[in-house]
Amino acid sequence: MAPTEAAEAKVLTREALPVRSEDDVVLVRRRARELAQRRGFDGFAQAAITTATSEIVRNALVHGGGGEATLEELDRGGRAGVRLTCRDEGPGVLDLERALRGGFSVTGTLGLGLSGARRLVDEFEVRSAPGAGTTVVLTKWARR
Amino acid sequence: MRPEDAIDRLQLDEREVRRRRDYFQVTDEDLARLASHRDLATRHNDEVIEALYQFILGHPESRAFFPDAATVARVKQLQRRYFLGLFQGRCDPAYAEDRVRVGATHETIRMPARLYMGAYAVYLELIRAMFERELEPAAARAAYASAQRLVAFDMALAMDTYVAAAEDTIVRHQAAVRELSTPVIRVFDRILLLPLVGTIDTARAQQVMETLLTRVAEEQARVVIIDISGVPVVDTKVAEHMIMTTNAVRLLGAKTVVAGISPVVAKTIVQLGISLTALETRGRLQDAITLALELTGRAPAGRQA
Amino acid sequence: MRQTGQVPILRVAGVLLVAIQVDLGDTVATALQEDVLEAIARTGSTGLLIDVTGLEMVDSFVARVLVDTGRMARLMGTETVIVGLRPEVAGTLVRMGFDVSEVQAALDIDEGLERLGCKVVRRGAD
Numbered sequence: 001m002a003p004t005e006a007a008e009a010k011v012l013t014r015e016a017l018p019v020r021s022e023d024d025v026v027l028v029r030r031r032a033r034e035l036a037q038r039r040g041f042d043g044f045a046q047a048a049i050t051t052a053t054s055e056i057v058r059n060a061l062v063h064g065g066g067g068e069a070t071l072e073e074l075d076r077g078g079r080a081g082v083r084l085t086c087r088d089e090g091p092g093v094l095d096l097e098r099a100l101r102g103g104f105s106v107t108g109t110l111g112l113g114l115s116g117a118r119r120l121v122d123e124f125e126v127r128s129a130p131g132a133g134t135t136v137v138l139t140k141w142a143r144r
Numbered sequence: 145m146r147p148e149d150a151i152d153r154l155q156l157d158e159r160e161v162r163r164r165r166d167y168f169q170v171t172d173e174d175l176a177r178l179a180s181h182r183d184l185a186t187r188h189n190d191e192v193i194e195a196l197y198q199f200i201l202g203h204p205e206s207r208a209f210f211p212d213a214a215t216v217a218r219v220k221q222l223q224r225r226y227f228l229g230l231f232q233g234r235c236d237p238a239y240a241e242d243r244v245r246v247g248a249t250h251e252t253i254r255m256p257a258r259l260y261m262g263a264y265a266v267y268l269e270l271i272r273a274m275f276e277r278e279l280e281p282a283a284a285r286a287a288y289a290s291a292q293r294l295v296a297f298d299m300a301l302a303m304d305t306y307v308a309a310a311e312d313t314i315v316r317h318q319a320a321v322r323e324l325s326t327p328v329i330r331v332f333d334r335i336l337l338l339p340l341v342g343t344i345d346t347a348r349a350q351q352v353m354e355t356l357l358t359r360v361a362e363e364q365a366r367v368v369i370i371d372i373s374g375v376p377v378v379d380t381k382v383a384e385h386m387i388m389t390t391n392a393v394r395l396l397g398a399k400t401v402v403a404g405i406s407p408v409v410a411k412t413i414v415q416l417g418i419s420l421t422a423l424e425t426r427g428r429l430q431d432a433i434t435l436a437l438e439l440t441g442r443a444p445a446g447r448q449a
Numbered sequence: 450m451r452q453t454g455q456v457p458i459l460r461v462a463g464v465l466l467v468a469i470q471v472d473l474g475d476t477v478a479t480a481l482q483e484d485v486l487e488a489i490a491r492t493g494s495t496g497l498l499i500d501v502t503g504l505e506m507v508d509s510f511v512a513r514v515l516v517d518t519g520r521m522a523r524l525m526g527t528e529t530v531i532v533g534l535r536p537e538v539a540g541t542l543v544r545m546g547f548d549v550s551e552v553q554a555a556l557d558i559d560e561g562l563e564r565l566g567c568k569v570v571r572r573g574a575d
Contacts, residue, residue: 022474022475022476023474025474025475026472026474029472029506029508030472033505033506043535043536043537044536044537044540044541046537047505047506047535047537047538047540047541048541048544050505050506051506051507051508051541051545054506054508054510055508055509058475058508058510112509112545112546112547113508113509113510115545115546116509116544116545116546116547117545119544119545119546120541120544120545
């Protein structure tokens with residue numbers, strides 16, 4: 001019986017940012033770092049969420065033709081978190097499993113981008129269907 | 145645990161309180177029924193609380209937590225308010241927070257959960273007796289059933305407060321152990337030594353790497369010695385972590401020497417087919433230190449040509 | 450020195466020094482790579498120091514640009530050393546599984562110069 005672990009994540013703030021250009025990639029990852037700083041993440045956790053955000057948002061731009069990134073500040077039982085939800089309008093990552101294993105790439109760094117991002121965060125989920133775009137949701141929790 | 149922290153941890157918003165009420169089947173009808181007996185409860189408030197404290201103070205274990213008359217008077221006053229809380233006709237976040245506050249107060253004075261819960265049993269019994277004395281049997285049964293559900297709701301909050309406090313203690317201890325389990329020692333100018341002891345899982349390997357990288361930057365270290373003689377099992381996973389850490393250390397411009405490779409470990413590594421060519425390894429710690437001194441341009445005495 | 454990007458490239462003690470101070474967008478990173486290669490061709494420097502002290506984040510794209518620049522420079526006969534990588538950036542790169550085996554790194558510019566075979570006289574030392 002651990003009610004605090006079972007507690008659902010509470011969303012403290014939420015903001016949606018467009019992913020239309022390369023500058024947007026920089027803006028979204030910078031914002032992710034600001035939120036992580038504000039939530040009291042240590043330097044390593046800040047770097048992890050910032051870098052993972054950069055990978056995923058760039059993928060959405062380069063392979064998905066752009067879309068939208070939503071950043072949320074979370075709290076779960078007193079534990080601080082930051083979540084990125086990135087949705088694109090592209091063709092969908094066709095071979096998701098291979099892409100996630102890393103080393104595989106549609107153009108350039110996609111494989112390392114996805115698999116690397118997954119290794120940096122605590123929760124990672126990809127929803128993708130050919131023709132229906134890709135949505136990546138990742139969450140990083142502060143160390144307690 | 146401070147009451148505010150406990151409240152924060154349990155996240156008692158509308159939804160959470162609703163979820164808990166559903167589980168304990170505390171209905172609006174229950175609350176209304178209890179509220180209808182508010183006058184009765186007010187009349188019997190003193191007597192119920194007196195009887196409760198007669199029990200608590202009459203037992204040597206629980207009496208120990210109430211050292212003087214002033215404390216007893218203060219907690220009785222709180223308890224009277226707590227008792228009347230049952231008959232206010234509401235069970236919302238404010239109510240729940242109030243309950244947590246009382247639980248946290250008991251946890252803070254380190255009253256064991258069993259004594260606290262034991263008092264609840266007596267408390268319920270007193271409530272039942274009060275209803276039976278004052279109401280028709282059917283009404284008394286209904287009122288008591290409602291009170292039982294709401295008190296069960298209260299007890300769960302008290303227990304969760306205890307659990308949250310225990311979890312906090314564990315987390316604090318874990319952090320302390322983590323800190324202690326990554327003792328980075330500066331053995332010479334710009335040479336660091338990390339003696340690893342115990343099992344290395346992914347979380348710990350991560351912690352070790354981060355601590356080590358931070359210290360390398362702080363100390364401007366050129367060589368890091370990781371002594372793994374205290375690691376009971378060296379398998380593929382541990383080797384991977386070593387290689388990863390070595391790579392990260394290298395990115396800061398420092399070298400890693402792994403010491404403490406015992407015959408068993410050497411055998412395991414070769415049999416598992418793990419390639420450690422990227423790592424500088426030594427069997428004995430003193431040889432690793434000699435190597436570190438050479439790498440920093442300080443050939444130790446007796447080894448000079 | 451002439452440059453198309455936003456990052457200055459300096460020549461110090463016969464070595465090219467690039468100090469990256471800002472979070473690099475992809476285009477700026479790519480432009481920097483070209484600027485560096487042109488500077489190598491023009492100066493014939495045998496050493497390249499890339500100071501990344503100012504970088505709070507290096508993702509796989511920027512890392513790839515840095516590693517590739519080093520490879521290209523080597524083809525031109527120039528050795529590359531990365532200096533000032535932050536602990537959290539180094540940790541992040543290896544956790545992502547980025548292959549860093551080709552990267553030569555040093556703690557700071559002095560050590561980087563030393564690595565490139567330049568004699569650095571430290572005040573108070575020697």
